[in-house]
Amino acid sequence: MPTVIVTQSSGHVVQVRLVAGVTTETTSAKAAVKAAPNPIAPETKEIAWAAGSFIVLLVVMRYFLFPKLKKGMDDRYASVRSDSEGADRVRADANADVAEYEKALAAVRAEAAGRVDAARQTVDNERNAQLAQVNGRIAAARADADQKNAAAREAAQGDVASAVATVASRVAEIALGKAPDASVVSAAVASAMEGSRS
Amino acid sequence: MIALEFPEINSILRWKDLFPTFNKIALIAVLAAVISITIFMLALRQDHRQAPKGIRNLAEVIVEFIEDGVVMQTMGKEGLPWTPFLMTMFLFIYLCNVPGIIPFFQMPATARMAVPLFLALMVWVIYNVVGIKHQGVLGYFKSTLFPPGVPKALYILVTPIEFISAIIVRPFSLAVRLFANMMAGHILLVTFALLSEALFQAKDKILIPVGILPFFMLIFLTSFEVLVAFLQAYIFAMLTAVYIGGAAHPEH
Numbered sequence: 001m002p003t004v005i006v007t008q009s010s011g012h013v014v015q016v017r018l019v020a021g022v023t024t025e026t027t028s029a030k031a032a033v034k035a036a037p038n039p040i041a042p043e044t045k046e047i048a049w050a051a052g053s054f055i056v057l058l059v060v061m062r063y064f065l066f067p068k069l070k071k072g073m074d075d076r077y078a079s080v081r082s083d084s085e086g087a088d089r090v091r092a093d094a095n096a097d098v099a100e101y102e103k104a105l106a107a108v109r110a111e112a113a114g115r116v117d118a119a120r121q122t123v124d125n126e127r128n129a130q131l132a133q134v135n136g137r138i139a140a141a142r143a144d145a146d147q148k149n150a151a152a153r154e155a156a157q158g159d160v161a162s163a164v165a166t167v168a169s170r171v172a173e174i175a176l177g178k179a180p181d182a183s184v185v186s187a188a189v190a191s192a193m194e195g196s197r198s
Numbered sequence: 199m200i201a202l203e204f205p206e207i208n209s210i211l212r213w214k215d216l217f218p219t220f221n222k223i224a225l226i227a228v229l230a231a232v233i234s235i236t237i238f239m240l241a242l243r244q245d246h247r248q249a250p251k252g253i254r255n256l257a258e259v260i261v262e263f264i265e266d267g268v269v270m271q272t273m274g275k276e277g278l279p280w281t282p283f284l285m286t287m288f289l290f291i292y293l294c295n296v297p298g299i300i301p302f303f304q305m306p307a308t309a310r311m312a313v314p315l316f317l318a319l320m321v322w323v324i325y326n327v328v329g330i331k332h333q334g335v336l337g338y339f340k341s342t343l344f345p346p347g348v349p350k351a352l353y354i355l356v357t358p359i360e361f362i363s364a365i366i367v368r369p370f371s372l373a374v375r376l377f378a379n380m381m382a383g384h385i386l387l388v389t390f391a392l393l394s395e396a397l398f399q400a401k402d403k404i405l406i407p408v409g410i411l412p413f414f415m416l417i418f419l420t421s422f423e424v425l426v427a428f429l430q431a432y433i434f435a436m437l438t439a440v441y442i443g444g445a446a447h448p449e450h
Contacts, residue, residue, distance in 0.1 A: 037208065037212070039207045039208050039211045039212065040311055040377075041311065042310065042311040042312035042315050043212075043223075043310070043312055045219040045220075045221070045224065046221070046223045046224060046227075046307075046310055046312030046313065047312040047313075047315065047316050048219075049219075049220065049223070049224030049227050049228065050223070050224075050227040050294075050307070050312055050313040050316050050317075051316050052227075053224075053227040053228050053230060053231040053290070054227070054231065054286070054287075054290050054316070054317070054320075056231055057230070057231035057234055057235060057286050057289075057290055058282075058283065058286045060235055061234070061235075061238065061282050061285065061286045062282045062283065062286070065235065065238035065239065065242065066238075066261070066281070066282040066285065067282075068242050069238060069241060069242060069246075069257055069258070069261060070261065070281075071246075072242070072246025073246070073258055073261065075246060075247070076246055076247055079247065
């Protein structure tokens with residue numbers, strides 16, 4: 001069976017050949033296609049190497065590398081967690097200490113305030129007592145002075161009445177020629193002094 | 199005219215042996231294991247009592263990411279013993295994905311079906327074993343094939359669907375999701391790299407500036423592959439955790 005072979009080269013030259021039989025070429029092309037392996041088909045040697053590599057990696061990872069790495073990670077996490085918990089404990093202790101300190105401070109302040117109040121009370125009491133004592137002394141001194149004044153006034157009045165009675169008796173004796181009754185003069189003088197005082 | 203010849207698909211996916219039975223895919227798989235082990239061994243050399251920094255910080259971030267982002271989200275506290283397995287899986291897949299954008303490697307090992315297929319089959323075996331161990335053979339298949347709360351008449355329809363989806367399709371979808379994403383990314387990078395090269399070296403000078411467009415696309419896709427490498431590893435680990443958790447505690 002005749003076959004047409006069309007060849008196109010880069011120089012735009014198209015060759016057309018009519019050949020009687022290309023049986024040999026066709027057969028060899030078919031053989032080449034048949035000989036070419038399926039590009040998708042897996043090769044045994046590749047499966048073997050892949051499987052070997054993976055299994056070795058899996059065994060080393062599963063039984064040696066991963067457990068060691070994971071243990072290190074877990075130890076560090078545990079250590080960090082423990083440190084964190086320790087820090088929390090220290091913080092809680094510090095907070096408790098601060099609270100206790102503030103409580104003690106409040107107690108000391110309350111006690112100090114109580115003592116100040118007590119001292120103020122004592123001072124007030126002492127002041128009041130001393131004030132009362134001084135007032136008593138002043139009142140006694142004033143009463144004593146009043147008494148002395150009254151006595152002095154009494155004495156002075158007696159002296160004045162006596163002098164007035166003496167003068168009045170002399171004046172009456174000079175005027176009447178005889179000495180009046182001393183008791184009458186004294187009563188008259190006393191009456192006159194009383195009237196002038198009122 | 200551009201002299202662009204896209205290479206035959208096998209030439210960008212299959213690699214010659216560096217030595218008998220050991221090709222670039224095998225090298226990447228071995229390096230993924232060696233790098234993971236090295237990271238953790240270096241991390242273990244640091245004092246664990248101090249705040250982690252450098253490589254120890256990286257190792258601890260990976261552990262916590264798997265614990266908080268995968269295990270606790272899907273399996274809860276009971277799933278924590280699965281952390282080393284899921285972490286190994288995540289690391290291995292990620293380190294097999296990343297070489298797709300690393301110069302000289304430029305090939306994700308997961309873009310070959312061998313790696314995802316092995317991992318998916320292993321996950322399939324594990325979650326079935328876990329299911330049988332926790333619920334017994336009958337209990338496991340009953341909870342898988344006869345989901346509670348479904349009217350009995352519907353089991354005629356639901357049970358075959360559940361059998362196909364949970365027993366047959368699940369490992370296949372798990373493998374294909376990873377493989378197809380990584381292979382598609384790899385082919386896209388190759389395509390735009392070849393197109394950029396062809397345009398920059400075009401004989402027709404007017405085409406040379408046009409080469410900037412696929413070149414920018416190449417840069418964008420390379421950045422995108424960084425995200426895809428992580429995302430696919432995360433999705434694989436997450437789905438593994440979901441399947442194992444579901445097999446162990448179907449009521450969840």
